[in-house]
Amino acid sequence: MIVATGITRTFAGRGGRRSTPVHALRQVDLTIPDGGAVSFIGESGCGKTTLGRILCGLEGFDGGELTIDGQPVSRLRERQRAPLFRRIQMIHQDPYSALNPTRTIANILGDPLALRARQLGKPDDWIAGRRAELLGLVGLDPGYVLPRYPHMLSGGMRQRVVIARALTVDPEVLVADEAVSMIDVSLRLGILRLLRDLRSELGISLLFITHDVATARYVGQDGELYVIYRGAVVEHGSTDTVIQRPVHPYSQCLLSAIPVLRGIEEPGPDRLIPLAPLEERVEPPGCLFRPRCPFARDDCAGRQPPLGRLGGTEQEHACRYPQNREVVAVPAANA
Numbered sequence: 581m582i583v584a585t586g587i588t589r590t591f592a593g594r595g596g597r598r599s600t601p602v603h604a605l606r607q608v609d610l611t612i613p614d615g616g617a618v619s620f621i622g623e624s625g626c627g628k629t630t631l632g633r634i635l636c637g638l639e640g641f642d643g644g645e646l647t648i649d650g651q652p653v654s655r656l657r658e659r660q661r662a663p664l665f666r667r668i669q670m671i672h673q674d675p676y677s678a679l680n681p682t683r684t685i686a687n688i689l690g691d692p693l694a695l696r697a698r699q700l701g702k703p704d705d706w707i708a709g710r711r712a713e714l715l716g717l718v719g720l721d722p723g724y725v726l727p728r729y730p731h732m733l734s735g736g737m738r739q740r741v742v743i744a745r746a747l748t749v750d751p752e753v754l755v756a757d758e759a760v761s762m763i764d765v766s767l768r769l770g771i772l773r774l775l776r777d778l779r780s781e782l783g784i785s786l787l788f789i790t791h792d793v794a795t796a797r798y799v800g801q802d803g804e805l806y807v808i809y810r811g812a813v814v815e816h817g818s819t820d821t822v823i824q825r826p827v828h829p830y831s832q833c834l835l836s837a838i839p840v841l842r843g844i845e846e847p848g849p850d851r852l853i854p855l856a857p858l859e860e861r862v863e864p865p866g867c868l869f870r871p872r873c874p875f876a877r878d879d880c881a882g883r884q885p886p887l888g889r890l891g892g893t894e895q896e897h898a899c900r901y902p903q904n905r906e907v908v909a910v911p912a913a914n915a
């Protein structure tokens with residue numbers, strides 16, 4: 581289980597000494613239960629990748645604590661952290677740059693498996709069998725892909741190789757960061773289904789990072805959803821609750837603009853809640869969403885409301901005036 585409490589990450593602004601710092605993450609609390617599915621949604625730049633990288637040990641944090649299976653990461657030495665973070669593997673957005681173009685798929689999978697064989701005390705002939713087994717798991721034909729180089733495969737096949745490579749170390753958590761956004765639309769569904777199946781078949785927990793609510797629901801319908809706005813969680817609850825009855829205006833705006841997965845869902849009536857453009861670096865006093873909120877009231881300029889269940893809602897949210905508003909209801913995915 582991964583527990584993050586009060587995770588904060590601030591970057592120095594890119595515009596030199598006088599530029600304002602970027603609050604990539606603000607006091608984020610989250611839990612990834614064993615075998616669970618957790619999704620983050622939010623617009624580009626809201627901090628999703630930074631959070632995913634922190635959870636994988638690829639990026640540090642300046643405040644809060646990350647606890648992996650009961651062990652607080654900040655108190656561990658580098659040598660003790662490595663085996664903990666091995667359990668959490670990231671699937672990047674870009675399957676094109678993730679694979680070494682000069683190596684065959686046989687080598688791309690064989691190298692980490694050789695390392696794994698040594699760790700597990702397995703004989704050398706275990707490697708080829710395991711490699712074929714992993715390719716089978718991700719739906720690839722070993723005879724076809726093993727002698728080939730990454731550029732000879734489709735984007736969807738490459739992403740499957742990336743997933744197989746992540747599986748070589750027997751991870752307990754897969755972090756999929758916009759894992760289908762660079763893949764041809766016709767191949768996306770297959771990858772999403774694969775991620776969903778790996779969770780149910782191998783018991784791997786899935787952290788699914790996306791800006792697209794429909795895919796979050798497809799992959800993690802029985803899981804938890806976190807809606808992130810400018811580095812802060814503004815709504816969190818079961819995926820079903822948040823999608824069906826969002827109470828934070830930002831979630832409502834996101835959900836009213838929900839893209840549909842063709843073949844799984846039919847488009848609902850077109851009833852968008854308008855979302856004002858993001859005024860990049862301006863930090864409003866009070867609620868961070870206020871400048872864009874179609875429902876803001878004068879006193880929203882006071883303190884940023886903490887995450888809670890104000891109004892007796894099932895989910896946690898950070899809005900002073902939570903309300904069920906009419907958003908486009910999208911029929912449940914049943915593929």
Ligand SMILES: Nc1ncnc2c1ncn2[C@@H]1O[C@H](COP(=O)(O)OP(=O)(O)O)[C@@H](O)[C@H]1O
Nearest residue numbers: 591592602604623624625626627628629630631
């Ligand atoms: N290494 C970095 N240095 C400076 N700013 C960064 C760095 N990484 C991310 N940021 C900033 O942090 C914010 C969150 O970025 P990111 O986590 O990539 O968002 P998302 O994945 O949701 O698009 C953005 O404003 C981004 O410009």
Ligand SMILES: [Mg+2]
Nearest residue numbers: 628629630758
């Ligand atoms: Mg990102």
